Amino acid sequence: MNYWLMKSEPSAYSIDDLKRDRTTLWDGVRNYQARNFLRSMQVGDLAFFYHSNAEPPGIAGLMKVSKPDIVDPTQFDPKSKYYDEKSPKDNPRWRTVEVEFVEAFPTLLPLETLRQKFSPEELILVKQGNRLSVMPVEEQVAQQILEMARS
DNA sequence: GCCAACGTTGGC
DNA sequence: GCCAACGTTGGC
Numbered sequence: 001m002n003y004w005l006m007k008s009e010p011s012a013y014s015i016d017d018l019k020r021d022r023t024t025l026w027d028g029v030r031n032y033q034a035r036n037f038l039r040s041m042q043v044g045d046l047a048f049f050y051h052s053n054a055e056p057p058g059i060a061g062l063m064k065v066s067k068p069d070i071v072d073p074t075q076f077d078p079k080s081k082y083y084d085e086k087s088p089k090d091n092p093r094w095r096t097v098e099v100e101f102v103e104a105f106p107t108l109l110p111l112e113t114l115r116q117k118f119s120p121e122e123l124i125l126v127k128q129g130n131r132l133s134v135m136p137v138e139e140q141v142a143q144q145i146l147e148m149a150r151s
Numbered sequence: 152g153c154c155a156a157c158g159t160t161g162g163c
Numbered sequence: 164g165c166c167a168a169c170g171t172t173g174g175c
Contacts, residue, residue: 007172007173009173031158032158033158052172052173052174053172053173053174054173056174057173057174111174128155128156129155129156129157129172129173129174130156130157130172130173131156131157131158131171131172131173133172
């Protein structure tokens with residue numbers, strides 16, 4: 001079982017939206033490194049739900065991978081903002097996963113707190129200029145995050 | 152809204 | 164394959 005962190009702008013889709021929907025398809029990721037992480041996710045993996053471009057930004061909750069390696073349908077939808085005309089139909093470029101709501105933390109764990117607690121080596125998220133929207137989290141770090149978030 | 156830090160594109 | 168120009172992300 002692996003831990004991950006996935007970013008979403010809460011104005012587009014928040015932890016409360018996921019709580020309401022119970023599951024969602026994490027579509028729209030158009031970065032190869034993030035795509036590769038998505039492809040390596042397995043059912044039961046846990047992922048932190050990070051609110052980016054928020055005030056303040058931070059980790060809002062936890063979710064679980066419920067379906068692995070799904071072809072992202074938005075790449076073939078000309079009306080979608082994630083449409084990719086260059087993606088071959090017989091070899092889709094963009095994959096993703098379905099995630100399931102696990103919990104919303106009592107209070108948001110702000111990026112600032114994470115910066116104080118973890119070095120960039122421990123948690124890629126806090127590396128300056130990091131724009132990756134899907135990233136792995138070390139198990140030890142994940143445990144500490146859970147402890148902080150739940151207390 | 153600004154802009155630094157990226158990732159991508161395309162000419163050469 | 165290099166790299167300048169461009170577009171995007173996301174903290175502030």
